[in-house]
Amino acid sequence: MVTLDCTTSHHDEVTLVTLRLRDLDAPTRVTVRNCLDGPVWPPRREGLPVTGWTEAGFEGVVGPGDHALGYATPASPADPPAVLDDVTPAPDADGTPSESATDVVRDLGDPSPPADAVPAGAATTDAESRDTDADPSESAPATPRSRADGRTPAVVEPWLEAMTARVEVAESLADADTLPAATAAVREAGGLAEVRALAASGAADERRLREVARRAETLANRRAAATVPVETLARIA
Amino acid sequence: MILAVTGGKGGVGKSTVAYNLAAELDGVVVDGDLAMADLPAGHGPDLHDVLAGRATVHEAVRPDGPVTTVPCGRTLAGARAADPRALTDALATLDRTYRWVVVDSPAGLRADVGLPLTVADAAVVVTTPSTAAIADALRVRELARELDAGLCRVVLNRTGSDPATRPVADRFGAPVVTIPDSDALATAQRHGVPVRQTAPDSRARGAFEELAAAVYDCSSV
Numbered sequence: 001m002v003t004l005d006c007t008t009s010h011h012d013e014v015t016l017v018t019l020r021l022r023d024l025d026a027p028t029r030v031t032v033r034n035c036l037d038g039p040v041w042p043p044r045r046e047g048l049p050v051t052g053w054t055e056a057g058f059e060g061v062v063g064p065g066d067h068a069l070g071y072a073t074p075a076s077p078a079d080p081p082a083v084l085d086d087v088t089p090a091p092d093a094d095g096t097p098s099e100s101a102t103d104v105v106r107d108l109g110d111p112s113p114p115a116d117a118v119p120a121g122a123a124t125t126d127a128e129s130r131d132t133d134a135d136p137s138e139s140a141p142a143t144p145r146s147r148a149d150g151r152t153p154a155v156v157e158p159w160l161e162a163m164t165a166r167v168e169v170a171e172s173l174a175d176a177d178t179l180p181a182a183t184a185a186v187r188e189a190g191g192l193a194e195v196r197a198l199a200a201s202g203a204a205d206e207r208r209l210r211e212v213a214r215r216a217e218t219l220a221n222r223r224a225a226a227t228v229p230v231e232t233l234a235r236i237a
Numbered sequence: 238m239i240l241a242v243t244g245g246k247g248g249v250g251k252s253t254v255a256y257n258l259a260a261e262l263d264g265v266v267v268d269g270d271l272a273m274a275d276l277p278a279g280h281g282p283d284l285h286d287v288l289a290g291r292a293t294v295h296e297a298v299r300p301d302g303p304v305t306t307v308p309c310g311r312t313l314a315g316a317r318a319a320d321p322r323a324l325t326d327a328l329a330t331l332d333r334t335y336r337w338v339v340v341d342s343p344a345g346l347r348a349d350v351g352l353p354l355t356v357a358d359a360a361v362v363v364t365t366p367s368t369a370a371i372a373d374a375l376r377v378r379e380l381a382r383e384l385d386a387g388l389c390r391v392v393l394n395r396t397g398s399d400p401a402t403r404p405v406a407d408r409f410g411a412p413v414v415t416i417p418d419s420d421a422l423a424t425a426q427r428h429g430v431p432v433r434q435t436a437p438d439s440r441a442r443g444a445f446e447e448l449a450a451a452v453y454d455c456s457s458v
Contacts, residue, residue: 046348101322104351104384111321111349113272113313230311231275 002028004084008077014041017081019069024062031086032058038075048106057082061090166205170198238456239328239338240264241357241386244364245373247344250394251363252276253426254416254448255341257441258361260304260431261449264337267307267328271349272316274309276341277302277429285310287327288319294327295334303430307331324352332356337452346376354381359389359455361448362409366396371405378409389455390414390448414451416444 005020019032034040034057042053052060058069152160169189176182189195242255252268252275259266268276268284279299282292284307299306310316331338340353354360360381364374378388388411393400395418402413416422421436428435432442 101325101352101355104355105322105348108346108348108351108380111271111343111345111347112317112319115317118313118317231273 002030002084002087004032004082006081008081010077013074015073015075015077015081017071017073019058019082021062021067021069021084024064024067027061027063027090029061029086029088029090030059030084032069032082033085034071034073034082036073036075036078036081038073041072041074043071045106046109048102050106051103057085163205163209166198166201170202173198238336238359239332239340239353239357240389240452241340241342241353241360241381242363243342243350243354243360243377243381244362244370245344245346245350245375245377246364246370249363249365249370249374250392250416251344252341253422254361254363254392254394254445255339256304256426257422257431257433257445258448258452259306259337259339260433261445262337262339262452264339265298265305265307265331265335266339266341267331268309269324269340269349269353270343271309271319271321272313273343274311276306276308278308278311283308283310283315284324284327285312285315285319288321288323289315290320290323294330298331303434305335321349321352324349325356328353328356344373346380350377351380351384354384354386357381357384357386359452360386361390361392361452362388362411363392363394364405365394366400366405371408375408378411387455390451392416392448412451414444414448416441 002024003022005022007018009016009018015036015038017034017036021030021032040053040055040057042049042058044050052058053071058071169185173182173185173189173195176185186192186195189198240258242251242258244251252270255266256276266276268274271284271288274284279302281299282297284294284297286292287294287297287307294307297307299308310319328338328340340357342350342353344350360377362374362378362381364370374391381388388409391405391409391411391413393402393405393413393415396415397418400415402415406413417440419432419439419441421439422432422441425432425435432439432445436442
């Protein structure tokens with residue numbers, strides 16, 4: 001007869017539940033269900049729950065003898081903390097499930113570089129990282145980026161904002177086709193003198209914006225074409 | 238058939254062997270080194286995109302080079318965004334389309350080495366004659382055995398003119414193919430082409446033909 005002994009201890013708002021399965025005389029499939037009012041925090045290896053642990057508790061085949069299981073939960077202790085829901089003899093199972101991809105990661109370790117190794121800001125560069133060796137003609141116009149994606153440098157942003165404000169004022173002046181609207185637009189622009197100045201600087205503004213766009217475009221293409229051969233340089237260094 | 242080219246130690250020539258073996262077999266070579274890719278890349282989605290769910294593995298195949306390749310991205314951010322567990326499905330998908338799927342495994346003994354071995358039908362372990370390389374290769378051999386990837390051949394790379402293969406074969410329990418130190422091979426690899434294209438009559442090419450024939454034999458068992 002299989003018995004389940006439970007003990008709990010509570011530290012720092014976390015309840016640790018220790019379970020002992022006793023007197024198994026053959027390989028058995030057991031289902032242990034958490035009864036505490038909170039999620040099961042299963043034991044983990046390499047960030048992944050150990051085989052058999054689910055959101056509800058533990059389910060798996062255990063071999064003959066005594067077995068210890070344990071989990072944590074933010075819920076308060078209660079009695080009993082867990083119950084044995086199901087006990088089924090599983091004579092054919094040897095208790096060693098076949099290796100899945102998750103098992104391999106759990107056993108051997110996640111090969112991903114640690115977060116600290118990734119340069120700051122690089123997390124958003126999924127698309128950009130590829131642009132370094134992508135076709136420049138393809139990467140420039142074919143991928144319109146949202147503003148959040150390709151953030152403009154801090155030194156450029158104030159100037160662009162000033163230009164945006166002037167363009168918006170010019171647009172609202174151009175769109176005003178009734179007398180009240182025109183009056184409001186002129187007042188918004190800061191008076192007739194300001195409107196005259198704005199009109200005079202229209203061509204210059206446009207030239208300057210186009211010049212910046214042209215230089216940025218050229219630089220972007222050159223940057224895209226120049227792939228830094230890190231591996232080669234590291235090898236000769 | 239999925240063939241994992243693995244070796245434990247870095248710099249023993251796994252990528253060179255994987256690339257040239259795929260060329261001989263006319264198969265596809267997958268750059269499985271998620272953090273330090275070294276097969277030729279080019280434009281378009283790569284294995285990082287596949288493992289992050291942004292592309293299918295077929296979209297990452299580059300059929301236009303001298304060898305059909307699935308390259309891997311070269312950024313740490315890309316490596317971190319990728320879920321290595323998706324590698325087994327990606328390889329299985331390729332296996333349904335290509336007769337030969339050759340995986341260039343990274344150095345070490347972490348999951349990126351183990352995952353290809355779980356789906357691989359056979360493994361080729363690459364080592365140089367140095368003691369350190371052989372020790373690491375033996376560890377990978379153990380892992381391949383645990384993950385049911387049969388050891389097809391041990392490649393003893395960068396050997397001198399008269400290498401002692403017998404002791405190596407005894408330790409690994411598998412036949413040995415030797416690849417001599419070869420300028421022709423090094424030059425070909427540096428330019429991203431297989432040695433069969435640049436020096437078809439070289440001894441290194443002969444070694445890859447021998448290895449490809451051995452892999453054929455393993456597949457028919």
